[in-house]
Amino acid sequence: MTTVPTHQQWRPTTPSASAPSAASSSTASRSVEVASLPTEVTSVRAAPPDALSDAPPQNIDSRPTVDQAAAQRAVTDLLRALGRDPDSPHLRETPRRVAAAFAELLTPEPFTLTTFPNDHGYDELVLAKNIPFSSLCEHHLLPFSGVAHVGYLPGERIVGLSKLARVVRMFARDLQVQERLTTQIADFLAEQLHPVGVGVILEAEHLCMSLRGVRAPGSRTVTSRLLGALRDDPCIRQEFFARTGVTEA
Ligand SMILES: [Zn+2]
Numbered sequence: 695m696t697t698v699p700t701h702q703q704w705r706p707t708t709p710s711a712s713a714p715s716a717a718s719s720s721t722a723s724r725s726v727e728v729a730s731l732p733t734e735v736t737s738v739r740a741a742p743p744d745a746l747s748d749a750p751p752q753n754i755d756s757r758p759t760v761d762q763a764a765a766q767r768a769v770t771d772l773l774r775a776l777g778r779d780p781d782s783p784h785l786r787e788t789p790r791r792v793a794a795a796f797a798e799l800l801t802p803e804p805f806t807l808t809t810f811p812n813d814h815g816y817d818e819l820v821l822a823k824n825i826p827f828s829s830l831c832e833h834h835l836l837p838f839s840g841v842a843h844v845g846y847l848p849g850e851r852i853v854g855l856s857k858l859a860r861v862v863r864m865f866a867r868d869l870q871v872q873e874r875l876t877t878q879i880a881d882f883l884a885e886q887l888h889p890v891g892v893g894v895i896l897e898a899e900h901l902c903m904s905l906r907g908v909r910a911p912g913s914r915t916v917t918s919r920l921l922g923a924l925r926d927d928p929c930i931r932q933e934f935f936a937r938t939g940v941t942e943a
Pocket residue numbers: 831832833834835836900902903
């Protein structure tokens with residue numbers, strides 16, 4: 695595998711003159727069972743108005759590409775190390791397939807984070823629930839997958855709703871731990887949108903937990919990051935968790 699660059703290497707810059715609205719944060723990890731529902735977009739309660747600066751649409755460049763030839767050679771070596779014959783008819787194409795799979799899983803799709811002026815002063819929580827995602831655990835190179843709930847209280851700009859799912863996928867296509875993935879999604883939206891508040895909850899099953907080790911299939915790890923009003927206003931915070939269907943521990 696080639697080096698997987700960090701968030702900082704390709705994160706678009708934000709206007710320095712802007713006032714950060716979401717300086718404080720908190721994270722929490724819990725394990726709960728939550729039924730998966732279809733993705734939906736909903737809105738709840740009013741938020742206090744909070745003037746924040748513009749975050750113009752940004753082009754998000756993809757990370758450097760995976761060296762698939764080197765990855766292919768490494769998979770061949772791995773098969774040998776596992777006592778398998780990479781030249782057997784059944785395994786001959788496996789290194790190529792594995793390298794291509796990793797390249798796909800680690801290469802985010804470039805997109806433009808389209809934002810719009812919040813002309814009508816929409817000041818309620820925008821929440822995209824049950825966004826499916828998959829990522830790769832950086833400790834075992836095994837997948838973890840689940841759903842993301844991403845919400846924000848708009849400031850001066852709003853974002854195209856499909857972009858919330860795009861942001862999740864952009865950071866998921868990396869070698870990750872769930873805690874960092876949660877943080878990156880929330881911080882990115884805070885940087886780009888300068889909203890009044892941001893909340894991100896991820897619920898995921900890790901194959902490294904269900905297939906091996908403690909062998910706990912069905913166990914889900916829940917992580918959250920709340921910023922701005924979603925962290926500081928108990929009513930908004932409570933309603934955010936209620937709407938996502940996740941019980942705050
Ligand atoms: Zn793992």
